[in-house]
Amino acid sequence: MGLQIAFWLLSAIIVGSALGVVWQINLFRAAILLIVCFLATAGIFVILSADFIAAAQVIINVGAVAILIILSIMLTREVTRGSPSNRMGLPAFILVGVFAVCVIFGVITTTWSVSKVPPTEPTTAALANLLLDGSGFVFVIQLSAIMLISIIIGAIVLLKEKE
Amino acid sequence: MAPGLEHYLILSAVLFSIGLFGTVVKRSAVLILICIEIMLAAVNIALVAFSRFITPVELTGQLFAIFVIVVAAAEVAIGLAIILALYRQRHTIDTKKIDLLKW
Amino acid sequence: MNWITIIPEVIIAGTALVIILLDLISHKRFLPTTVSIGGIVVAAIFTLTADYSTPLTIFGGLLTIDGWSSFLRIILLAVTAGVILVSGDYYAKLKHSWAEYHALLLFALTGMMLMPSAGDLISAFITIEVAIIPLFIMAGLLKDSRSCEASLKMMLIGGIASAIMLYGMAFIFGSTANTNLGEISLAISSMSEVSGGLMLGILLLAAGFCFEVAAIPFHMWAPDTYEGSPTPVTLYLSAASKIAGMAIIVRVFTTAFTNPQSLSAEWGIIFAAISALTMTLGNLLALQQTNIKRLLAYSGIAHTGYLLIGIAVLGVSQGQDGQPTLLFYLAAFALAEIAVFTPVIVITRYLKSDETGDFAGLGQRSPLMSLVLSLGLISLIGLPPTAGFMAKLYIFTGAANSGLLWLVIIAVLNTVISAYYYLKIIKIIWLKEPVYTEKISLPLLPGLVTILTATGLILLGIAPYLLIKLAEGSVIILP
């Protein structure tokens, strides 16, 4: 029961804050709402017994991403100008509506092969095993590292003042 | 009744749609980036939900979600760098005004 | 074992790191070029010497290394080498990030080289991101307002595309309980029917891939980005990233979604429709262009359309035919793009203009470059005796064989339309009187590239079996 309440509550917060992000003119507030949204998402992850993901979500997305965004909003001094919407709201709404309806329809009509087995909990150790036991995901981590290096190089190159 | 897989998926779909809608209508490049983050969050909800309900033991979905988070962060980082670089040139991040390249 | 099989990629990534490190010591102009070419050559040697006749599944199924992978590795390495060799002309503009430029090029290459080998949704996703994120940066390397705009557009649309693709992957994972492509295939063939969720997943994934290869309507970033980017990067985008994108589409779709037949035919037809749309609109849009880079961007889009015919054939024929054809087309397309872009890079740098009108009388100012440029354009039209003709012939043959004759007819009529704008350039080059008459000299390295590609174009146009044989040995063997 508690699970149910938590789900609906978190869902409401997620949807509400996401709508707020879209709705909000003020950039700064939008960024704050994003943090709310991320936190609520972390909550959902907890409900789904994905504790590691929830933690990662909080640490990376809330702690780093959102802060980065806020910083850059400040750097670009866009706060004052706000973030108005353009005039493509109606067509976008219709198309997104079509998309959403289709997805939801697809979700509902599909019979998912739901497993009754209780989930692994806690997940951290299990995930660590998966990632690092040599089954191959090390490779993906290495790739991510390459990606991150290129991002660092890229960010430096892009933001380096021209000599 | 405990929320089932469909509930999470619908939540994910709604969140994804909001993000998608945002990318189209918000003029600020940063906000578009934020909306992309929202979409990725929605993807993560779906992934974790699938992981919980379909492969509760193997945790493949969760593993996937970790990489999604990593990539999302990376994209934000590089995205913001690009936005800042552009801002230095044009002093705006309003997509409506960024249309030197067209036709 | 695992790491040895991907040693070319490791070498490339390592070379990139070496370049960064060397940059701390020395800022010599030719150092990054030399090192990266050296790395590429070594990687190529490793690729060529290894035997991939039996597919190797490594990293727990994350990667599958087989003939397909090695063939594309070679193409990609060659294209990258070409790009590096012709980039020399851009030194003045990219001086401030010369080493980084090379490093990023190689990082992207690492991702691209792994893309065709992806054996799992997760590795597919990550390799794509590894490949594409450096491209975002490279598009903006000029750091002027056009270049930054190009980068931003690609990045934001790319972000949306990633999200869509991931969403699709999530649904595929949810429907099949697996991320490994082979396992997915098994799971789908054991299903009684293809569920809505799975179908949604597959098509969203397709949409994400379509961004990669700039297929209509997911192409709209491409012309802007191509126009704004440094021209070598444009070449890299239009040749290498398109090739890698096509390769991963083939890999994922043939491995995972070829069974049952109904499913395969369905995405085949959808790709066929996208293909028809892409080539027609791409060509129509190109008709009015006067900026050479933009024109080539649209022409590239049109060629995406022709390439998608190959994918459609794969779908319709359940992966039976079409792979060698597609490989041949990719090689021919890469050659033609390099043949066209190399002179364009040199010339536009010299003229300080991208407008086709300024190419007037180029035939007298630089006969060799004009000749190679014309040859490349003729190959893009698909006229004999160039590789482009053989490539189109093969791909049309395959399509006709799979009952897609309607698509072939659309495609050949499109060839007629495309001839108009390609010939317009040829006309300007050879038929218009030049305003200035001083010669444009061709630097050594681009000169080498032009001669090599021109030779390749003709050679493949006359004796296509040289490559076709190889391509036939490089197909993805389905489990």
Place this chain on the structure above:
Amino acid sequence: MSNIPEILIWLIPGLPLVSFGLLLLVVRLFRNRSVWNGYVAIMATAASFCLSIWVLFNIIKSSEILLIPGFDWLTLGNVINVKIGLIVDPLTAIMLVVVTSVSLLVQIYSLGYMHGSKSFNRYYAFISLFTMAMLGLVMADNLLVMFMCWEIVGFCSYQLIGFWFHRQPAARAARKAFFITRIGDFGFLAAIILIFSSTGTLNVMEIHSMAAAGLVSGTIITWATLGIFMGAMGKSSQFPLHTWLPDAMEGPTPVSALIHAATMVAAGVFLVARMYPLFEHSQTTLATVAIIGGITALFAGTIALVMNDIKKVLAYSTISQLGYMMLGLGLGGVAVGIFHLFTHAFFKALLFMGAGSINHSTGTFDMRKMGGLARLMPWTFATFIIGSLSLAGIWPMAGFFSKEEILASAMANQPVLFVLALATAFMTAFYMFRVVFMTFTGRCKSPVKPHESGRIMVIPMVVLAVLAICAGWFNATGGFSGLLVSDKAHGWLYGIFGILSHPLAWISLLVASGGILLAWAMYYKRWISPLKVSSRFWAPYVIFSHKYWIDELYEKYIGQKLLNSGLFNLFNRFDSIVIDGVVNDIANLNLSSGKIIRRVQSGNLQLYALFFLLGVAVISILAMLAR
């Protein structure tokens, strides 16, 4: 007949061909103006003439038909096998003599007439080619070869009419002649095709024997013969394809004498004669031939009444006489028609030479500017009178006999046509003597002092004058009809005089003398003023002098208005506006649609995103549908 070596028969057309080759192809042989050109041609023709005479006598002697098989020319398996071979029968033999003799005389005459002209070699070359083709035409045993010669003859006529090509009227007349005869050839060619497709052969003899055996259906014969007759109408200038002949008078007069009086125009008559065994199977065609002939005879005669140009009068007279021949062929048979052809060739050639002689000295063809030439040009006058009498049909001139034959057969078969023919005979006598009186009598109005032509021109005229008198007696011996119909009953003196025992002879003599008398009264004695006559009968006068407006109808209304600026213009506009327009429109549509579509590529990133979204939405719908 075996006593004639084949090679000599081949030489008859071969020699003029050699002459043509020497003159035109070996260009540097003589200078352009050299009379040696003429000598070569004349020698060749003379040799042909001798051979022809010899052939004629041999034929008369043995009365056989000689077939020379020749050689394969256009062969394709057993589908088609055209051999170039020769027929030498009485008909051919007569034609050979006519052609070679007139050609020879004309060439001799030309030496004087064309004296000083540029391009002597071109002139003689084409005359030679013409002679060769004409001989080939009469000898050919094959429809296709006949057609070829037929066309080459037409081409030579074109070249010679337009000999003075720098004169606009001559050039136009040449085009007109070639084009209008081509309309007739259209029918001829169609007939050949039709015959080939139904008999599988083009050999004249084989066709005749198949027709005789009844292997060819009547309808096909009718259509085929009508087609052949259409060809004949074109060449022989029958109504309504006659309009080219008067214009053709723009050519040098000797050419008119040879081609447009004696030989080529008679080729149509010959053709009908050659194919007569086929014509006999179709009463419809024979009736058509007779009716067209009759109409042409009368119709051209009326126009000749009012012409003031001496050559025009002769031209219409020729048309009229050709009509006569056709009438004869249609009603009486080969002998009747060919006999008139035979005599006509001589006296009409003579008349043309006379006209040329007059022109040579006065420099004009307009009779109103002549007069009183009788004393100044006695030889010309004498021969011209003989020619006129012969044409008018006065006993014992040649024309009398041949005309008599035609009138007789007309009276026997078709009273209406007989009346027509009689009226024509009256008009013929009238207009010929109108010419004689206007030209040779009265006061000399010529600005230059006329003089008699040189010997080289007079001699041929004298020879022809003799022939114009005697040629008719040939038949009076029964020789002619004997040749053709094989009947030799009476002696030749009986033939000449005995004919007068026939009442018809007196009727026709009466009519002809009537015409002469009327002309005498109007143009010599001036009892009746021609002006008054023309104003009294103004309606026919206007119609005749405008040639029934047929030229205007053809050129202005049909040629210019209906076809050229009507139908053809329509086609042309359709081609450039519709067909080419559609092509250009498609191209422009592509270009402009490119222009419109590229507007979508507005540079606005969010529009791009919207399109991305559109794609995703469509795909998700597809996914739901494909499920």
Place this chain on the structure above:
Amino acid sequence: MGILSIILFMPVIGALLIVLIPASNVRLTKYTAFVFTLIPLMLSLYLFGSYDRMSGGFQFEEFAQWIPAINANYHIGVDGLSLSLVLLTTLLSFISVLVSWKTSFRPRAFFAWLLLLETSILGVFVSLDLLLFFIFWEIELIPMYFLIALWGSGRREYSAIKYVLYTLFGGAFMLAGILSLYFTAGTFSVVELYQTDFSLLAQALPLAATFFLFFIGFAVKLPVFPFHTWLPDAHTDAPTAASIMLAGSLIKMGGYGMFRICLGLFPDEAQHYAPLILALAVVNIVYGGAITLKQTDIKRLIAYSSVSHMGFVLLGLFALSELSLLGASLQLISHGLITGLLFAVTGILIHNTHERHIKKLGGLARQVPVLTAIFVVGGVGAMAVPGTSGFIAEVTVFLGAFSTSVVSSAPVFTLISLTGILLAAAYILTTLLKVFFGPPKPTFDHVHDVTLMEKIYCGVLVVCIFAIGLYPKLIIDILEPVVASMALLWGG
């Protein structure tokens, strides 16, 4: 390497050599072009002489594996028809080089393209492999594009691009047809396809559809109404040499293709749709001829006359009788010679007078008698006056088409198309009248007559025209086995 290959590739080698010659050495360029067109001409004459007329069929065949993957081979060979066309092409190419002797604008490139063009046209005629055929078919576009666009006159760029797009359009359909055949029979080899009974095979497309795909491809080239509008533009604006090649030899590719493929491979379809196509032929003849009459530009006039004359080819081909096929083949060759001559002499005329408008020309016969004479010969050939090859060809077409037993409606169409001869007479006579006859104009008093070289090459064509016209056996002998075996398809 057989003689045929040498003929085929000699011009390319010449072109490569020319490219290597320094631009300043114009003389050497010209002589290279001269030699490298003369050798193929000589060799093809030799082949023409040594072709075994008794056994017929494809001779001098050469075979080499080319793309084994799709079973496409380098397979060349000639039968009587293609050998005649090869001879025609080598002759016209040689003459084109002579015609262009005075070219002063970038002669090196000009001759190189001209030689390349020769090879591509020859390739079409000698290929026995559909893929090879198609490749040569398409290669030809590039040289022609440059020849028209660079050395042409008037709206040359428009005409050049129009030509290319039109041909590509036709080629598109043809390619589809080739592929459809390939998937039906599994081979590109013409020889094997001849022996294939398609009705026994599963067809990639209905045979009729394949037939029409090919037909459209060839119809654009021939050209057949309504695909003909590229022709007047291209012919008019092309330089003289290119006009000669275009009209004389290039558009023959269409007729040859129809003969070889549309008729040879699809006899039943050809018979079934023959009335439709014959109707198009009649439209070509009559409509084309009527439009020719309205032209005021002398080159355009000759160009449109080709439309009309090619109608006879179509008529002969689709009447489907042995004789009509012979006529069509003869017409292909005869028209090549006659139009080649007409374009050559018109080129001289325009070059010497600097005037191409019929209304502004006039009375030239006095000033340029030899040129006039040559034009008259060409005109006479176009009018099908006996003695010229045009007569033999057209009469044979008529005889064959009218007497055919295969297509029942053919006689009617033949009768209508007879008017084409009248129209030809009308436009040729009118042109002669307006351009050459009539009073001389003082403006043209100092116009040069033809030079010795011009006399020689025109003379060669004149001799050919008359040789075939007077002694058709010369060429019928070699064509006979081809048409005879083709006619067997409809029961002889």
